[in-house]
Amino acid sequence: MPQTKFLLDESRMPTHWYNIAADLPVPAPAVLHPGTMQPVGPDDLAPLFPMELILQEVSTEREIAIPEPVREVFRLWRPAPLYRAHRLEKALGTPAKIFYKYEGVSPAGSHKPNTAIPQAWYNAQAGIRKLTTETGAGQWGTSLSFAGQLFGLEVKVFQVRVSYDQKPYRRAVMETYGARCIASPSNETQYGRRVLAERPDHPGSLGIAISEAVEIAATNDDTKYALGSVLNHVLLHQTIIGQEAMLQMEMADADPDVVVGCTGGGSNFAGIAFPYIGQQLRGGKKRRIVAVEPAACPSLTRGKYAYDFGDTGHMTPLTKMHTLGSTFTPPGFHAGGLRYHGMAPMVSHVKELGLIEAVAYHQVACFEAGVLFARSEGIVPAPEANHAVKGAIEEALRCKREGKAETILFNLCGHGHFDMAAYQSYFAGQLSDQSYSEEELAMALSGLPSVPA
Amino acid sequence: MPQTKFLLDESRMPTHWYNIAADLPVPAPAVLHPGTMQPVGPDDLAPLFPMELILQEVSTEREIAIPEPVREVFRLWRPAPLYRAHRLEKALGTPAKIFYKYEGVSPAGSHKPNTAIPQAWYNAQAGIRKLTTETGAGQWGTSLSFAGQLFGLEVKVFQVRVSYDQKPYRRAVMETYGARCIASPSNETQYGRRVLAERPDHPGSLGIAISEAVEIAATNDDTKYALGSVLNHVLLHQTIIGQEAMLQMEMADADPDVVVGCTGGGSNFAGIAFPYIGQQLRGGKKRRIVAVEPAACPSLTRGKYAYDFGDTGHMTPLTKMHTLGSTFTPPGFHAGGLRYHGMAPMVSHVKELGLIEAVAYHQVACFEAGVLFARSEGIVPAPEANHAVKGAIEEALRCKREGKAETILFNLCGHGHFDMAAYQSYFAGQLSDQSYSEEELAMALSGLPSVPA
Structure with a gap:
């Protein structure tokens, strides 16, 4: 057999991550600031992410330790x-x-802890005490909850309400890892309150939950935001x-x-x-x-x-x-x-x-x-x-x-x-x-x- | 680190199982027939198990391949x-x-497939087409369902009714592996019908589910019984x-x-x-x-x-x-x-x-x-x-x-x-x-x- x-x-186990930006024949298009429509600089992202992660975001080094x-x-x-x-x-x-x-x-x-762990670690190194994020089904929220627990960070997860109500077991895993899980849209953010004012029984969406998590991070000095994909x-x-x-x-x-x-x-x-x-x-x-x-x-x-x-x-x-x-x-x-x-x-x-x-x-x-x-x-x-x-x-x-x-x-x-x-x-x-x-x-x-x- | x-x-991976019976200073007490109260022989167990498993049950060989x-x-x-x-x-x-x-x-x-797989295999080798068993929370039923699927055996699982109703997800796993799952007590056995006659809303128990699974095996030539522990x-x-x-x-x-x-x-x-x-x-x-x-x-x-x-x-x-x-x-x-x-x-x-x-x-x-x-x-x-x-x-x-x-x-x-x-x-x-x-x-x-x- x-x-x-x-x-x-x-x-x-690999000692470095591989950065495809180093090998691309053409660089990817710039990221734009939502207000100015001009390319963002590291400082624009600083309210949301610790500097090490921002530098990784724009790095063209092939290998990052x-x-x-x-x-x-x-x-x-x-x-x-x-x-x-x-x-x-x-x-x-x-x-x-x-x-x-x-x-x-x-x-x-799932694969999500592969990034939750380093994100939590870089935040902890930067002196951050709290992380916010969003989750749909719960894979990402679970992963960040686990990562936060290991590095002593408080984690607040905005979970899309329909998932929060229908899938309580994922929430139980997040709580097992010590995180706080909130149904989104929630009353904890200005954006959430606006959505709820329009429709009190809103089932939520990933886009809304992202907005809520980002708002908390953008308006609190000790809090950063973590995203489970895309970046x-x-x-x-x-x-x-x-x-x-x-x-x-x-x-x-x-x-x-x-x-x-x-x-x-x-x-x-x-x-x-x-x-x-x-x-x-x-x-x-x-x-x-x-x-x-x-x-x-x-x-x-x-x-x-x-x-x-x-x-x-x-x-x-x-x-x-x-x-x-x-x-x-x-x-x-x-x-x-x-x-x-x-x-x-x-x-x-x-x-x-x-x-x-x-x-x-x-x-x-x-x-x-x-x-x-x-x-x-x-x-x-x-x-x-x-x-x-x-x-x-x-x-x-x-x-x-x-x-x-x-x-x-x-x-x-x-x-x-x-x-x-x-x-x-x-x-x-x-x-x-x-x-x-x-x-x-x-x-x-x-x-x-x-x-x- | x-x-x-x-x-x-x-x-x-080990090539043999270890049989503690070979090293015991005193053999374990005999198993008794429920009717005669005399020690059971291999033939007494034959309606329920294939001969290879019965021989393992009484073996004193230290290593079994x-x-x-x-x-x-x-x-x-x-x-x-x-x-x-x-x-x-x-x-x-x-x-x-x-x-x-x-x-x-x-x-x-869980550890349960360690025995579900060989039990299914020995049954398949003996020409058996169907297995019955019981399950409480569902770990064992899941394991035997998986094992049966791999060796082409139909698996019928009697699940304690209260678990059947409260934990539908384990049942979904059993069905994913192709098994049929029945709430016990059921109308499929004489014993189950007797229990239901006394109390139609009986929540079931592991002991009742075992009785039902054993009855099906004992009364059908093409069907044997598989147990997830104890033996x-x-x-x-x-x-x-x-x-x-x-x-x-x-x-x-x-x-x-x-x-x-x-x-x-x-x-x-x-x-x-x-x-x-x-x-x-x-x-x-x-x-x-x-x-x-x-x-x-x-x-x-x-x-x-x-x-x-x-x-x-x-x-x-x-x-x-x-x-x-x-x-x-x-x-x-x-x-x-x-x-x-x-x-x-x-x-x-x-x-x-x-x-x-x-x-x-x-x-x-x-x-x-x-x-x-x-x-x-x-x-x-x-x-x-x-x-x-x-x-x-x-x-x-x-x-x-x-x-x-x-x-x-x-x-x-x-x-x-x-x-x-x-x-x-x-x-x-x-x-x-x-x-x-x-x-x-x-x-x-x-x-x-x-x-x-």
Whole structure:
């Protein structure tokens, strides 16, 4: 029996993050100040982030050292395992070799602690005592709660009200890690009060929760804000995934022809993909890099590449990205972590440079893929991760049709233990392929801010 | 920073289970037929189990080979990691070294697949097409569902009704693995119909669910029964835990002075403890081996060592064990996996031989220990595992008081991702230390079957 798991010893955990900005043929477009529409400088971001993270945001150094206290925490679960999916290959009857990197082994159950830990550490080093953030389904809020606990920071999480009410168990995990969780929109911020005044029973949205968390940080000296995706430094922190995978694929004596990840904000995808794209940009092997997104919130495949806000309250800087418009409200499909109107500017940029492909699938097909995966490999994937599973299975079936023994690598970014209600709906036949109307998308896109050329 | 994780390569996964029966100075008392009260022979058990498992049940061979197809499945998560709990040690300020073996990495989230996989395989080899079992909280039902799926067996799980209704997510996992889950008491068995006739809204119990699952197996030729704990062959399968731990403790250049596990039926405790007890019986180091049980269901510390039935319907053979009486109904505390009236006969036997100690803790103190563990080590333990965490912490605090740098090893048998409602109650201050009345215990013990001397 060929090997199933490829485990790296702690001593081989990467010591540096990989910064794709160092290898890009064209730099990504500037980030603009929402008031002046001029490029932001480090000082503009200082109310929200500690300077070390701001410097990482704009760095063009290829390698950025991972601080030793951060690596010490990573040792609780990293290096994360890489698996050969023998049983899935057999179930599909494909000549392809399928490998997956599994990030669900982290305490929070996803890749999110890869950036929560360093963000908390850099804030603690800068003397910050409190962090605010937003969370939808709860993966990110859980991760930052855990990170804050380890470095003695108070964490306040604004959770989208509909998730707060419907998914109390994620909240219980945040509380287990010592964080305070608040339903958003809330009365704790000016913006939240404004939203509630208009509609007291507002179910909330990620965009609103971001606005609330940002407001608290912007108006309190001892408090900073932490974001779980989208920003350059967040994507940077996730590159440990791809760097470990490279070492493990070597152990497996294999080299991927296709690399697959799911995309919401873009961070887990960037984590597995950027180190491989960088290798190619430096003259290495050309691979297909495939981003899989939900058809109900298809920023990369249906969005416009334009400057837009990151939040609903229009407090964030403007970034150029594939966006559905900041007022776009995605339908209520189950992959909460992929329900975001925009895409990480750096992922959008490599898409524009032709370095990656993008494809979109509806949720029922993704759950079907997830169940096949669970029955073959044992792990029950998160609904978000099911998109990557679906993408990998489609590639494997293509290989079968074409009679090609390609090597496929995908990132299984998290487990679905807190998402079993979604599986339950799937088995009960109550899940449908949610969609938006073309009118709604056109309306949201028509509201994009105008930016001087 | 000293090492945190000790990972064994797949190539070093144990090839044999360790059978403590080979090293015992006195054999365990015979198992009796419920009708004749005479020792049972293999044929008596044949309606319920395939012959290979029956032979393991009575074997005195020290090593029993793990079949290669079983080891192939184990490779999906085994060898399981062993951790040094640096952060917990620091939080406690103890000179003790604390290590834990983590079984929550299995697809089902606990140690249960260690026996579900071989049980399903031996049944499939014997030509069996269907398995029945019972489950309380759902850990065992999940594990057997997964195992059945891998070897093409239909699995029918009788889940205690109160859990079936209150914990639909575990059921969703079972369904994801392709099993059928039935609320017990049910109309599918004669015994279930009898119980429902007496009380249509009966909340069910593990004892009733066992009776239902056993009845289906006993009355259908193509169906066998699988049990998740208590029996010798189940404990045997769990010894892979302790055997791996021994190799990993060697990697860590450490040797436990104290080995701790939680006990319900006794299988995860036996898994970590028996290989160490065996070493001692063959002339090796004498260690303290500590079984931690819930104070609300304290079979080892408050039960009587006597012959008793394993189920409520009195269909199972009689075994000599520490029992609270088969009619004892433990109060509704949250560690569902520890709510069983009896103890594995082999664990009871080593207790009688003075080879292990036992201690009992109430649930609030165990949750407190679990939360400290989660905040230090990241992993949120299952309520059952919190008992082992509590036991290990008490040992570490004793070391602190005594100024001793002992080495403590405990088994973290599962994660708590499906038990967050219990943590929620704990944080809301709604958790109390459930107890039984002395009268109730005396009553249950007075009903023990009389067995000819």
